[in-house]
Amino acid sequence: MQVDPGAPPILSNVPGSFTWKVLHERHPAIIDQVAAAFPYPPHIRAALDRLRRDAVSGVVEPLPADAHDAADWTRWSAPYLGMSWYDVPFLWAENYFYRRLLDAIGYFRPGPWRGLDPFEPQKNAELADPALDADLAGLARIADLPPDEQLTAAVDAALWGNRADLATRLSDPEAEHRKHASDLVADDSAALHEILAPGTGGTVCLVADNAGRELLPDLALVDVLLHGGRADRVELHLKPLPYFVSDATGRDLLACLHRLAAHEASAPLAGRLRAALGDGRLELAVPGFYCTPLTYAELPGGLAARFRAAKLTVVKGDLHYRRLVGDRHWPAATPFEAVTEGFPGAVAALRTLKSEVLVGVPDAAARDAAGEQWRLNGTHGLIQVRR
Numbered sequence: 001m002q003v004d005p006g007a008p009p010i011l012s013n014v015p016g017s018f019t020w021k022v023l024h025e026r027h028p029a030i031i032d033q034v035a036a037a038f039p040y041p042p043h044i045r046a047a048l049d050r051l052r053r054d055a056v057s058g059v060v061e062p063l064p065a066d067a068h069d070a071a072d073w074t075r076w077s078a079p080y081l082g083m084s085w086y087d088v089p090f091l092w093a094e095n096y097f098y099r100r101l102l103d104a105i106g107y108f109r110p111g112p113w114r115g116l117d118p119f120e121p122q123k124n125a126e127l128a129d130p131a132l133d134a135d136l137a138g139l140a141r142i143a144d145l146p147p148d149e150q151l152t153a154a155v156d157a158a159l160w161g162n163r164a165d166l167a168t169r170l171s172d173p174e175a176e177h178r179k180h181a182s183d184l185v186a187d188d189s190a191a192l193h194e195i196l197a198p199g200t201g202g203t204v205c206l207v208a209d210n211a212g213r214e215l216l217p218d219l220a221l222v223d224v225l226l227h228g229g230r231a232d233r234v235e236l237h238l239k240p241l242p243y244f245v246s247d248a249t250g251r252d253l254l255a256c257l258h259r260l261a262a263h264e265a266s267a268p269l270a271g272r273l274r275a276a277l278g279d280g281r282l283e284l285a286v287p288g289f290y291c292t293p294l295t296y297a298e299l300p301g302g303l304a305a306r307f308r309a310a311k312l313t314v315v316k317g318d319l320h321y322r323r324l325v326g327d328r329h330w331p332a333a334t335p336f337e338a339v340t341e342g343f344p345g346a347v348a349a350l351r352t353l354k355s356e357v358l359v360g361v362p363d364a365a366a367r368d369a370a371g372e373q374w375r376l377n378g379t380h381g382l383i384q385v386r387r
C-alpha cells in the first residue's frame with residue numbers, strides 16, 4: 001500500500017473534539033493542579049495565570065530570549081508564530097504547552113524553584129498507594145513462570161501499564177478502573193518473541209513512557225530481557241524533564257526501585273535491577289529529543305545511532321507512538337511498516353490507544369461502528385513490530 005505523504009496533521013481546532021478538549025480543558029486543569037500543589041510566589045502564580053489564558057485562547061509566541069533552549073524553540077516555532085494553539089499540529093501544541101509550563105514555574109531559573117518536578121505530588125501519591133502492593137507481587141511472580149511464559153507476561157504488564165497515565169486520569173477518572181479489552185487491535189507478538197528469543201543477546205533500547213504504574217512493569221520487562229539472555233544489555237530511555245504529567249524521569253526510576261525494594265515480594269527484582277545498573281547491563285539514557293515537538297522522522301544523529309546499534313527499540317505509550325508514526329490522520333489500514341520505514345533499526349510499539357492516530361489496523365472502521373471511544377479511552381492496545 002502506498003503511504004499518503006499528504007495525510008494531514010492532527011490539529012485541535014474543532015470545538016468539542018478530543019484534541020480541542022485536551023487544549024481547552026485538560027491543560028488549564030493541569031495548571032490548576034500544579035498551582036494548588038505548591039506555595040508558589042506571586043510572580044510564578046502570575047506566569048501560570050498567563051499560561052492558562054494563552055492555553056485557552058492565545059497564540060504561539062517565542063520562548064523568552066534568555067531561555068537555555070531559546071534557539072531550538074525559535075527554530076521549531078518559526079512556522080507557527082502568531083498562530084492560535086488550536087491551528088498548529090496537536091503534537092506540537094502539547095509539547096509547547098509543557099515547555100511553557102516549565103518556564104512558568106521557574107524550572108530552569110536560578111532560585112528555590114529550580115528543578116522542582118511540578119508533578120511530583122501526584123507521582124508520589126501513586127507510588128505510595130498500598131493497592132500497588134498487589135501489582136508488585138504480581139510483577140515479582142513473573143520471574144517464577146516457565147521461561148517461555150515470562151516474556152508474554154512482562155509484555156502484557158508493560159503494555160497495559162500504559163493505560164491510565166496521570167494526565168489521562170485528570171479528565172477521565174474512570175480510565176484507571178475501566179476493564180481493558182482482551183483482544184489487541186494489532187498483535188505482532190510472534191515477531192517480538194522471535195527477535196527476543198532466549199539466548200539471542202544484543203542490545204534492546206526500551207523507550208519508557210510514564211512513571212509509577214507503567215515504569216514498574218517496564219522494569220519487570222527489563223529483568224526478563226536480561227535474565228533470560230534475550231538481551232545482553234538494555235538501554236532504558238527516560239525523559240530528561242518532567243513532561244506530560246507522569247512521564248518518567250531518572251528520579252522516578254529511583255523512586256520505583258525504592259518502592260520495589262521496600263516490598264518483600266519484589267525486593268529480589270529490585271536487587272537484580274540494581275546489580276544490572278551497577279555492572280552496566282542496564283544503562284539509563286535521557287536524550288533531550290523526548291522533550292521536543294519533533295517526531296522520530298527528525299531524530300538527532302546520536303540517538304539514531306543508538307537505535308541503529310540495538311537489535312530492537314521498544315517504544316512505549318501513546319505519545320511515543322504519535323512521534324513514531326507521525327501524528328496524522330492516516331487511514332487506519334496504512335501499514336505500520338510503511339510509516340516506520342525511516343526508523344533506524346527494528347522497532348516495536350507497545351501502546352494503549354489514547355489519541356486519534358492509528359495505523360496497521362485494517363478492521364478499524366468495523367470497530368468504529370460501535371463508537372470511537374475505543375481509540376481514545378485506553379481500553380484497547382496494540383503490539384506492532386517492524387524488523
Ligand SMILES: O=P(O)(O)OC[C@H]1O[C@](O)(CO)[C@@H](O)[C@@H]1O
Pocket residue numbers: 022094162165167168209210244316317318319320322354355
Ligand atoms: O502517556 P502516553 O501513553 O504517552 O499518553 C499521553 C497521551 O495523553 C495525551 O497527552 C492527551 O490525551 C495524548 O495526547 C498523549 O498521546
